[in-house]
Amino acid sequence: MPKILDLLVKAFLVLLPFSVFLSVFFSHKLGVPGANSAKELLLLLIAGTVAFGYWKNRRFPEFWAVEILISAYVLWMLLSTFVNGGSFGHYVYGGRYDFEFLFAFLVFKHALGFLPGRISEYVRIFLYSATAAIALGAFVRFVLHEEILLHFGFSPNLSNWKFGGSVPIYHGIDGANVRRFQGIFDGPNPAAFFMITYLGLLFHYFKSKKEELFGVSVWGLVVFGLILYTYSRSALVGMALGVGALLAVTARFVWKKHRKAAFVAIPFVAIFALAFYVKFEHSMDRIILREGSSKGHFERMVTGLERFRENPVFGEGLASAGPAYRYVVPMNEGESLYRGETKIKEDYYIPESWYVQQLVEWGAPAFAAFVSILGLIAWGLFRVSLPLFAAFVACGAMNLFLHSYESAYASLSLFAFSGLFYAVYQKTEAPSEAGRRSHA
Numbered sequence: 001m002p003k004i005l006d007l008l009v010k011a012f013l014v015l016l017p018f019s020v021f022l023s024v025f026f027s028h029k030l031g032v033p034g035a036n037s038a039k040e041l042l043l044l045l046i047a048g049t050v051a052f053g054y055w056k057n058r059r060f061p062e063f064w065a066v067e068i069l070i071s072a073y074v075l076w077m078l079l080s081t082f083v084n085g086g087s088f089g090h091y092v093y094g095g096r097y098d099f100e101f102l103f104a105f106l107v108f109k110h111a112l113g114f115l116p117g118r119i120s121e122y123v124r125i126f127l128y129s130a131t132a133a134i135a136l137g138a139f140v141r142f143v144l145h146e147e148i149l150l151h152f153g154f155s156p157n158l159s160n161w162k163f164g165g166s167v168p169i170y171h172g173i174d175g176a177n178v179r180r181f182q183g184i185f186d187g188p189n190p191a192a193f194f195m196i197t198y199l200g201l202l203f204h205y206f207k208s209k210k211e212e213l214f215g216v217s218v219w220g221l222v223v224f225g226l227i228l229y230t231y232s233r234s235a236l237v238g239m240a241l242g243v244g245a246l247l248a249v250t251a252r253f254v255w256k257k258h259r260k261a262a263f264v265a266i267p268f269v270a271i272f273a274l275a276f277y278v279k280f281e282h283s284m285d286r287i288i289l290r291e292g293s294s295k296g297h298f299e300r301m302v303t304g305l306e307r308f309r310e311n312p313v314f315g316e317g318l319a320s321a322g323p324a325y326r327y328v329v330p331m332n333e334g335e336s337l338y339r340g341e342t343k344i345k346e347d348y349y350i351p352e353s354w355y356v357q358q359l360v361e362w363g364a365p366a367f368a369a370f371v372s373i374l375g376l377i378a379w380g381l382f383r384v385s386l387p388l389f390a391a392f393v394a395c396g397a398m399n400l401f402l403h404s405y406e407s408a409y410a411s412l413s414l415f416a417f418s419g420l421f422y423a424v425y426q427k428t429e430a431p432s433e434a435g436r437r438s439h440a
Contacts, residue, residue, distance in 0.1 A: 001056065002116045005049045009108075009115065012042040013126040013416070017133035017194070019409040020167065021152065021184040028166040029153030039408060040100070047107045053114040061110055064426060066376045070102050073362075073369040080362050081317035093327035094318025098361070101411035102373070108419030119420050123205045126413070130198045137183015137191070138226060146170045146179065161187075163326045173231060181229035190407035192227050192235035193395055196242070197414045199223055200391025207387065234401040235394075242394030246386055297352040297401065304351025308359040315363035322357040323406045325349040354399035377418050380425035388421060 015022070019039050026035035054061060061067070077098060081090050112119070140146060146169040150156055155166040167186045170179045180188035199220055206216040227235055304321060319328045329345060351357050358367045374396055381389040395414055398404045405411045 001049065001053055002114055005046065005053070005111060005114050006116050008042060008046045008049060009111065009122060010125050012039065012046060013122060014129045015039055015042065016126070016409045016413050017130040018184070020186045021133075024153045024167055024186075027153070028155075039412065040096075043100075043104055043107065043412070046111060047103070050107060050111045050114060054110075066109075066373060066380075066422065067106065069369050069373050069376065070099075070106060073102075073366055073373065074099050076362055076366040076369065077318055080314045080366070083314050084317035084320070086317045086319070087328065089328045090317060090319040090324075093324045094320075094361075097322060097324040097406050098318065100408060101405060101415040104412050105377070105415040105419040105422070108416045109423045110419075112420050112423040119417075119424065120205060122420065123201050123417070126417070127198070127202060127205060130194075130201075130413075133184060134195065134198065134223060134226065137181070137185065138222075141170075141179070141181055141183060141229075149184070178231065180231045181226050183226075185409075186407065188230035189232045189234060189398075189402055189404060190410050192230040192232040193398055193404045193407060194410040194413060195223050195227050196235065196239060196391050196394050196398075197410065197417075200385075200388040200394075201417060203387035204385045232398075234398040234404070237401070238394035238397035241397040242390040242392075245393045246390035249382070250386060296347075300347055300350055300352045301356050303348060304353070304356040304360050307351075308356070308363070311360075311363060313363045313365065315359070315361045315366070317361060319361075321349055321351055321360035322354070322403050323350075350403070352403075353401060354403050354405050357403060377422060380422040381418060384421050384425045384428065388417065392418060 016039060019036075023036035023038070026032040063071075077095070078091070081094065086094075115122070140148060146154075149169045153166055154169045155162075156169065157165070158168055159171045161168060170182060171188055172178060172180065182188045182191045185191040185194060202216060202220060202223075206212055209216075227239070307316065307321070319325050325345075329349065351360060355367070355371075358370050362370075378389060378392055378396070381392050392414065395404065395410075
């Protein structure tokens with residue numbers, strides 16, 4: 001059983017970075033039905049194997065605060081949807097978006113006790129695959145150019161995603177002649193989310209390997225440059241908050257132990273920032289400020305808050321806000337995402353913030369539970385992995401302005417490893433745990 005679980009987990013982690021590319025190729029190029037559900041199938045197989053492990057060992061999973069909160073959160077989702085008369089589609093598609101990543105967190109948290117390898121082994125496997133995916137994406141963007149993706153099923157409908165359609169080869173920005181970096185992922189914002197998670201795991205893995213830390217830091221700066229090239233404002237805000245939180249808790253240690261490395265890193269970051277500013281000095285307002293886009297985001301958030309005020313306790317149920325609504329509310333087939341009636345629906349159903357979405361769907365009680373869940377996970381990561389803690393904070397901050405948790409490959413990557421590390425935290429912190437030892 002441990003060997004089967006080991007193989008399933010490794011296959012899952014290898015697949016995640018390439019899941020968008022493979023699902024687009026098999027679904028839209030070859031027409032294979034259900035190809036985009038491969039990662040969910042693997043996750044279910046992992047969950048079933050973990051459940052079998054508990055059954056075989058005559059054990060019952062321990063329920064800690066995080067399990068209780070997640071269970072209460074999901075039950076409230078189901079109750080809210082029932083109260084609002086939700087259909088079967090509301091449960092299926094709403095659940096897919098709203099708690100799949102929390103399910104992955106619990107599965108991997110409880111998988112740790114059955115896995116034969118140390119966490120570092122699974123981090124290494126993921127880093128190999130993710131590095132290859134990011135490098136391939138950079139090669140596509142800067143050498144081959146995105147048009148080559150047309151041969152693999154990606155869409156020529158630039159910057160304009162259609163429900164049920166393929167992924168555009170790239171996104172641009174209105175009024176600015178730029179191609180936002182997304183590589184072989186499904187958009188610039190999800191790509192930034194994924195790369196932030198990647199950086200957290202990269203620096204966790206190499207933090208104690210001093211002989212390799214310089215080369216890894218240089219590669220980390222390259223990835224940071226790619227994040228800049230996504231032109232994702234939420235990613236910049238998220239990274240600032242994540243790094244700020246990390247520096248706030250490690251400033252004294254960094255000054256004492258890594259002063260030289262810090263002095264070396266600062267000029268590199270400054271050069272990146274200066275080069276970015278020089279290149280886009282005359283179009284900064286169209287690239288960063290984007291007054292029209294910012295206004296639209298704000299107005300949709302206000303609409304979401306107004307909907308919350310109408311149903312502050314139970315909310316409106318699964319798939320009543322956020323990306324899942326498209327599966328349960330009739331769409332105009334073939335119509336561009338931001339035209340006519342479809343735009344009106346998007347403005348109403350998409351509040352441009354995962355947290356406002358929580359308020360709309362579940363009301364204040366579940367929103368409080370969700371924020372508490374994130375707080376507990378962040379605290380556990382803070383205790384066992386500061387780099388992943390910083391990435392978790394950064395990705396959580398991104399969702400103040402986006403629905404980034406909807407990107408399954410990115411959110412599953414973050415929460416699967418968060419589950420593994422949180423299990424280490426509980427083993428370390430549990431007063432009754434005998435023979436404490438770190439798996440990280």
